[in-house]
Amino acid sequence: MAKDRAELLSPSQRHLVTRFGYGVDSALARDVRRAGGAQAWFERQLTRPGAFPDRAADQVRGWWPDLDRTPADLWQRQVQEVRGGWQVMEDYGRWLLVRRIRTRRPVLEKMTEFWEGMLHVPVSGDAHFTWRVDYGDTIRRHALGRFDQMLVETTTHPAMLIFLSAATSTKRAPNENLGRELLELHTVGAGNYSEDDVKASSRILTGWHVDLWKTWAASYVEDDHWTGAVQVRGFRDRNRKPDGRRLTKDYLRYLAHHPDTAYRIAERLATKFVRDDPPTALVRRLAKVYLKNDTAIAPVLRALVASKEFRSSAGKKLRDPSEDVVATYRALGVDVGRPSQNDSGANAMLWQASGLGLSPHAWPRPDGTPVTDAVWASPSRALGSMSMHWSMAGGWWPTTDLRYRRPSAWVPAKKPIRFEDLVDDVCRDLLHRRATRAMVETASLATGCRRREKIDREHDLYRWGFPRLLAAVLDSPDHLAC
CATH class of the missing domain: 1.10.8 (Helicase, Ruva Protein; domain 3)
Known part of the structure; x- marks a missing residue:
């Protein structure tokens, strides 16, 4: 039912928790109030995320057992056609989406997503999928820490080494993929390095190895490390030792501090x-x-x-496809259960995100998922979002292993409610904000109801037209923008 006015977050508080979260619901608003306000909540999210117990989010990892198999086991299962790598990576995307719905630590989750996008290893790939879950876990450990430490861990991680061809790079034939993308995408940026810098960068990174196709174990092979003086921008080293691991770390720390x-x-x-x-x-x-x-x-x-x-930036960003899916589930209060079959809701969420433009970390190029709105602000994206909102507003798809709220959550059983007040109740519940005059007018157009019309459980709106009201709210900028 309607939230008391005192329970709504102020606009400034709502802006902060929306921008650094996945949609305001009653649980998040309660955490903010208990912390003493949005600023105090944000500080605790940064420094003590463990203060917010996250068991509901943590337990969903077990829904997809392949996420915790070893790289060698995953590869063998693919070779034996038990389960392909692409299927495991679909599970990874599903786990992320459900985790984002349930988490009480949205700042950590948001920053993990941010760094996975910048230090990008796509979930598509016939080899690096073996290490991709561990790569995401590595970033999550560093997402609120220090970038120099994260850069060392991600650059030398088997998933990154495999993806950018550094896992087999040797002193005899240094592969330049990782050396170049490290400079252009992960650190100093395009136009701030030379081709000589790329060559030296690639030589520094030789020696890091992954045993492809057999054990999938990561190691350092001194015989494969290129020795000799190297220089990248202001970084110089004589590089005389066959063990270049210290050199790699010094170089990456230099880049991180540039x-x-x-x-x-x-x-x-x-x-x-x-x-x-x-x-x-x-x-x-x-x-x-x-x-x-x-x-x-x-x-x-x-x-x-x-x-x-x-x-001053409230409402000036557009939710990307995954954010829209997660925010819609959170707004509608959909209870997502453990998947029991292929078309279960927890699985279908990935198809919903793909239908809007992109599932988590599926961007195929090394430059990672864009953070600008222009990529997602298209007519096809708008139509895709409207279609998803409509199907979920009616509880029509997905349906398996999900529980939707019914119109009775908003329409009182005994006393009729004016339509404009009902719209306000729905906006408070779904968006954690009051309904604007424009929102009431939009809802009236969508449903055919007048502002002061009385709504009870015998009314057509309750009996069959309620999805129109919910969809009108979800299609509004108040939901799509953040």
Whole structure:
């Protein structure tokens, strides 16, 4: 039923938890109030995410057992045609979506998603899928830590080495894929390095190895490491030792602390969490905070949310396909159960995201999932979202292993309610905000009901027309924008 006015978060609080979450529901609003407000909640999310017990999110990992198999086991199962790698990666995407619906630690989840997009290893691939779940787990451990430590772990991770052909790179034939993308996509950015830098970068990274096709074990092979003087931008090393692991770490830390890297990370953060064209002044301030704090991520996020640019950016970002799917499930309060068959709701969520444009981390190119709205702001995306909202508003698809709320959750059993008040109740419940005049007018057009019309459980709106009201709210900018 309708939420008391005092229970609604203020617009500024709602903006913060929406931008760094997956949709405001009653559980999230309760966590914010118990923490003492959105700022206190955000600080606790940054520094003590464990203060928010997340058992409901953690337990869904067991719904898809292949996510915890070893790389060698996964490969053998694919070779023996027990289960293909693409199917395991579909499970990975499903796990992420359900986790985002259930989590009480949305800032950690949001930043894990952010870094998986920037330090991108796509879930498609006939070899790196073996290590891809572990790669995501690695990023989650560092998502609110320090970028220099995360960069070392991700660059030398088997999934990244396999994806960018560094797992078989040797001193006799250094492969330049990882050496180049490390500079262009993960650190200093395009236009800030030379071809000589790429060659030296690739030589530094030789020696890291993954035993493809057999054990899938990761190792370091000294005989494969290129030795000799190397220079990338301001980084120089004589590189005389056959064991280049220390060299690799020193090099990656240098890149992580480079001002160009600081600017690029700050710009991507501001683009994702503020607006598509973030002011240069904001980006520079965030880059300074990043460098001053030894690449620590939390201080940068604090500075970002404290900025006037962030405070004035409410409603200026569009939810991407996965965010729309997750926010819709959260808004409607759909209870997602353990999948018992192929078309179960927990499985179908992935098809819904794909139907809107992209499932989690399926972007095929090394540059990762875009954080700008232009990619998703198309007529086909709008139609796809409207179709998904409509099917879920009516509880028509998906249906297996799901439980939807019924109109009785909003329409009282005894006393009739005016239509405009009903719209307000629905907006408070689905969006955690009051219904605007424009929203009431839109709902009237969608349902044919007048503002002051009395609605009870004998009314046609309750009996068969309620999906029109729910869909009208979900199709609005109040839901699609964040």
